[in-house]
Amino acid sequence: MDKKGFFGPKSINPWFFEKNSINELSFYDTSELKNTLEKFIDFNLLNQKKIRLTLGAVSVEDGNRVCFDNSRQEVGPLHIMASAALPPGFPAITIDGKNYWDGGISSNTPLNVILEENISQKLLCFMVNLFPLSSKTPESIFEVFKRKKDIELSSRHREVIRQFCKIHGLKHTIHQLSKIIEKNKLINLPNEFAKQGCSSAINIVRFLYEDHSYDLWSSDFEFSRSSMQDHIEMGYAQVKKALENPTWLEVIQDDVGVVLREP
Numbered sequence: 001m002d003k004k005g006f007f008g009p010k011s012i013n014p015w016f017f018e019k020n021s022i023n024e025l026s027f028y029d030t031s032e033l034k035n036t037l038e039k040f041i042d043f044n045l046l047n048q049k050k051i052r053l054t055l056g057a058v059s060v061e062d063g064n065r066v067c068f069d070n071s072r073q074e075v076g077p078l079h080i081m082a083s084a085a086l087p088p089g090f091p092a093i094t095i096d097g098k099n100y101w102d103g104g105i106s107s108n109t110p111l112n113v114i115l116e117e118n119i120s121q122k123l124l125c126f127m128v129n130l131f132p133l134s135s136k137t138p139e140s141i142f143e144v145f146k147r148k149k150d151i152e153l154s155s156r157h158r159e160v161i162r163q164f165c166k167i168h169g170l171k172h173t174i175h176q177l178s179k180i181i182e183k184n185k186l187i188n189l190p191n192e193f194a195k196q197g198c199s200s201a202i203n204i205v206r207f208l209y210e211d212h213s214y215d216l217w218s219s220d221f222e223f224s225r226s227s228m229q230d231h232i233e234m235g236y237a238q239v240k241k242a243l244e245n246p247t248w249l250e251v252i253q254d255d256v257g258v259v260l261r262e263p
Contacts, residue, residue, distance in 0.1 A: 026091035056103025132211035
């Protein structure tokens with residue numbers, strides 16, 4: 001498989017190396033992707049911060065999640081490549097002397113990036129799952145490999161949302177309590193206490209990829225035309241359905257916390 005402008009096979013299969021640099025230990029070479037990104041993306045415009053871009057990656061050496069964010073740093077093609085460097089198909093990307101892999105290894109739908117911001121206004125988020133959460137029981141070793149990968153790469157948003165709801169309830173209570181204390185002048189409330197409160201709410205619209213019998217265990221690096229067309233058609237159908245009955249546009253109350261909708 002050779003995708004011009006994206007990636008191509010390595011001249012030497014990594015199985016033949018006893019040891020090598022982390023950048024060489026992959027089945028494909030993505031060096032040509034840098035030129036493609038520079039051709040189609042205006043990085044000067046991107047780094048004017050008019051639209052925020054956050055890219056997830058994970059440090060190879062310490063396993064920590066890293067976010068490259070144009071609101072905090074200059075973002076370039078290597079940051080995008082690092083966020084998509086899924087091993088062993090693609091090589092690690094070195095930035096400022098550190099090596100990075102695709103952030104999906106740590107969390108494929110990092111909702112906590114948004115939730116940790118403590119944003120005061122209501123949020124409408126669209127979440128796209130590229131791997132099925134549910135599937136039939138595996139009946140072959142290849143199906144075991146596939147199901148293992150689906151579970152690893154599918155979103156862990158359920159746990160994140162449950163935790164956020166608990167934290168949001170506490171923050172909402174703090175927000176209401178600080179308003180009462182301030183209104184009645186009961187005590188001199190420290191600013192740090194009031195800052196812990198939050199009255200925001202988040203509305204999540206999730207588009208979920210449905211499993212197919214012909215999906216392979218190599219689905220995370222299988223970019224055939226038929227597979228891409230299948231994803232496009234499924235995404236188009238789900239978005240069309242969501243627009244036909246846009247309940248996700250309904251305003252949610254501040255004390256609700258999180259609403260998860262699946263069109």
